[in-house]
Amino acid sequence: MQATRLPGKPMVDIAGAPMIVQVWRRAIAAKAGRVVVATDAREVKAAIEAAGGEAVMTRADHASGSDRIFEAISIVDPDARADIVVNLQGDLPTLEPHLVAACIAPLADPATDIATLAAEITEVEERTNPNVVKVVGSPLASPGRLRALYFTRATAPWGDGPLYHHIGLYAYRRAALTRFVSLPPSPLEKREKLEQLRALEAGMRIDVAIVNTVPLGVDTPADLERARRLLRVR
Incomplete structure (x- = not known):
């Protein structure tokens, strides 16, 4: 509010x-x-x-x-x-419901502590926009999955290849959530202003499911008008 x-x-x-x-x-x-x-x-x-x-x-x-x-x-x-708690932010009114199941899916691997989503960046301006958080990860054997190595507001990783727009939807194992909130804010978390870095710095595993859509987050009056147009169409 x-x-x-x-x-x-x-x-x-x-x-x-x-x-x-x-x-x-x-x-x-x-x-x-x-x-x-x-x-x-x-x-x-x-x-x-x-x-x-x-x-x-x-x-x-x-x-x-x-x-x-x-x-x-x-x-x-x-x-x-x-056993699993999903954190869905309250400013995603255009969220496609199937994304919740997509976010939970990586937790089928018992080694995964936290799961989240990302989509490949297709808009050139998003590559350098600090408000678009990028996830850097290693591909896993499962198609469309990454193991997160870092989250950043910078343009990363360097070189040819896709960049991924992180979507702020998380699925936690109950034990992982309990551990996460017991940890103090970490140095990189405070520097990047990204709380998920606290988990990575503590050695927790975050897996990422790659999806093909990014729900509109409503942060500004312009976002609000766009969301209103999209939901009127629906």
């Missing part, structure tokens, strides 16, 4: 519903399991409950989304029945 470029962002109207409700609908459509909205804003909780969803209040002082979902899962699932 405190977003400086788009104040009150979760509650802005898109196609007749608050953005957070649009994201919740796509999470439900993914049919991946129980969906809970974690928030520190009572108006967000009220909007989700009015739509028929489940929401939980969390502290307002969390440093990252991972810290917030850890508090939320501890409240709603204190017996740790859920």
Whole structure:
């Protein structure tokens, strides 16, 4: 709610519903399991409950989304029945529901701690845009999979070959999430302002599924208008 470029962002109207409700609908459509909205804003909780969803209040002082979902899962699932926790950001109203399953899939390998998504960069300007986070990884035997070596706002890696746009959707093993939030922010995390680097610096394994679409993240008024146009078409 405190977003400086788009104040009150979760509650802005898109196609007749608050953005957070649009994201919740796509999470439900993914049919991946129980969906809970974690928030520190009572108006967000009220909007989700009015739509028929489940929401939980969390502290307002969390440093990252991972810290917030850890508090939320501890409240709603204190017996740790859920083995996998998916962190879906509340500003992705055009998310295609199948991407949630795609994000979870790399966790079929028991050696993987965290899974996430990326798409090959096709727009030239994205290659040098620091707001487009790039993932650098080694290809795995499974087609369309990488083992993440680094995440950066810089243009990387150097040389010929594809660059990959990281998509901020994460699937954690419950134990990995518990460990992650116990770690202090790492040097590279603070430098790049990318929390996933904390996991890599601690030796945790992040695998990446390559998909062919990037959901629109709504951060600015221009993004909001684009999202409104896209959802009107749907």
